[in-house]
Amino acid sequence: MIRVVLLSLTLLLSLSASGAQRGNAPVANDPIRTLVSRLDLDKYKATIKGLTQFGDRRQGTERNRNAIDWIEAQLKSYGCANTERLKYDFPLVGAPRSAGATGGRVRGARTPTGVNNDPLKQPDVKLRELNTPPTVNGPREEVYCTKIGTTHPEEMYIVAAHMDGIGWGEAANDDGSGTALVMELARILHMPDVQTERSIRFILWNNEESGLEGSRAYAAQRKDLQGKEDPAGSRRYPEPKWLGVIQHDMMLFDHGMPRADGTMSKEQRPEADVNVEFQMNSIMAAQSQTLAWALEAANVQYATDYPATVGAHMQSTDSASFQDLVASVSVRENERGPHIGAGWDPQWHQPTDLYTTYSDKDFMLGLNAAQTTLGAIAKLAGVSLKP
Numbered sequence: 002m003i004r005v006v007l008l009s010l011t012l013l014l015s016l017s018a019s020g021a022q023r024g025n026a027p028v029a030n031d032p033i034r035t036l037v038s039r040l041d042l043d044k045y046k047a048t049i050k051g052l053t054q055f056g057d058r059r060q061g062t063e064r065n066r067n068a069i070d071w072i073e074a075q076l077k078s079y080g081c082a083n084t085e086r087l088k089y090d091f092p093l094v095g096a097p098r099s100a101g102a103t104g105g106r107v108r109g110a111r112t113p114t115g116v117n118n119d120p121l122k123q124p125d126v127k128l129r130e131l132n133t134p135p136t137v138n139g140p141r142e143e144v145y146c147t148k149i150g151t152t153h154p155e156e157m158y159i160v161a162a163h164m165d166g167i168g169w170g171e172a173a174n175d176d177g178s179g180t181a182l183v184m185e186l187a188r189i190l191h192m193p194d195v196q197t198e199r200s201i202r203f204i205l206w207n208n209e210e211s212g213l214e215g216s217r218a219y220a221a222q223r224k225d226l227q228g229k230e231d232p233a234g235s236r237r238y239p240e241p242k243w244l245g246v247i248q249h250d251m252m253l254f255d256h257g258m259p260r261a262d263g264t265m266s267k268e269q270r271p272e273a274d275v276n277v278e279f280q281m282n283s284i285m286a287a288q289s290q291t292l293a294w295a296l297e298a299a300n301v302q303y304a305t306d307y308p309a310t311v312g313a314h315m316q317s318t319d320s321a322s323f324q325d326l327v328a329s330v331s332v333r334e335n336e337r338g339p340h341i342g343a344g345w346d347p348q349w350h351q352p353t354d355l356y357t358t359y360s361d362k363d364f365m366l367g368l369n370a371a372q373t374t375l376g377a378i379a380k381l382a383g384v385s386l387k388p
């Protein structure tokens with residue numbers, strides 16, 4: 002008995018020691034903490050609101066192209082000035098899908114999911130009209146910009162989200178919330194006193210909702226350009242070597258499991274979390290898992306309200322286009338398979354995915370995801386602040 006007590010005491014002491022190391026004990030003059038403190042809920046919300054002026058931003062429409070122009074103008078205004086566009090045609094030919102995906106296991110109550118295609122389910126007539134012009138096959142573009150590393154411009158992390166949506170709403174959460182997160186990180190990492198050793202590319206994919214074509218086109222067109230200096234001797238790398246891909250998709254809503262009668266809690270649940278997923282059935286699973294834990298550690302250190310949870314079933318988002326090539330994770334409000342797939346987000350691809358649907362507690366989950374990725378990417382890319 003005494004032995005058991007002693008053992009438990011030892012265990013307790015060692016746990017609390019490791020807890021102190023992992024906890025919020027602030028490092029003096031931590032530049033990452035300073036950076037993370039520059040994230041602002043009102044600015045994050047304003048960027049989401051700005052995206053919703055283009056309705057559902059469905060791929061292959063004028064409202065989608067206008068949204069890309071608007072995003073590009075914002076990136077330039079943040080100082081991410083050398084914006085570029087990847088061009089491809091939809092439908093996409095010859096860019097393979099990643100093969101591996103395990104989806105996790107659904108438990109408990111579930112409600113039906115699907116894509117709304119009925120315009121009359123959108124009661125806001127103005128928004129209905131904005132969303133009315135149909136998608137047209139043909140040329141597509143997506144925008145990205147890059148912060149160049151000071152000592153390793155030949156290597157980069159990709160921080161991404163998809164800017165297109167569906168369902169006759171405003172695609173505020175799916176994926177205005179992820180797009181705004183990436184834009185906010187681009188803004189903060191381009192403040193005049195910020196430098197990073199390695200490069201960081203901010204990409205807003207198009208054509209996610211139609212089958213990940215924007216990210217698949219990027220991976221196919223650019224994977225063989227990685228790390229090549231062009232022109233020789235210039236220290237310029239049009240496609241720095243990929244070190245990791247962090248995708249953001251639906252960041253706001255974690256109200257828990259639907260009840261048995263199909264209703265949902267109206268409030269963000271207090272135990273809401275940021276779900277970081279890698280794909281266990283992928284070639285880069287081990288590297289991706291390491292990247293996922295880097296985000297979890299950054300969350301422990303820097304996120305103010307909500308924890309991060311790591312899962313092994315990343316799927317159905319643009320990081321899947323990279324999962325066999327480089328460390329790849331997705332960041333979400335819920336697990337994509339067992340939660341979103343079981344109806345935990347009733348706004349998903351529905352006319353109700355509107356800016357006004359969400360409360361500050363919802364937006365705060367997205368901001369915590371931003372704190373998590375910013376903390377992780379700042380460390381991974383080697384951030385420092387000029388005095």
Ligand SMILES: [Zn+2]
Pocket residue numbers: 163175176209250251
């Ligand atoms: Zn999405």
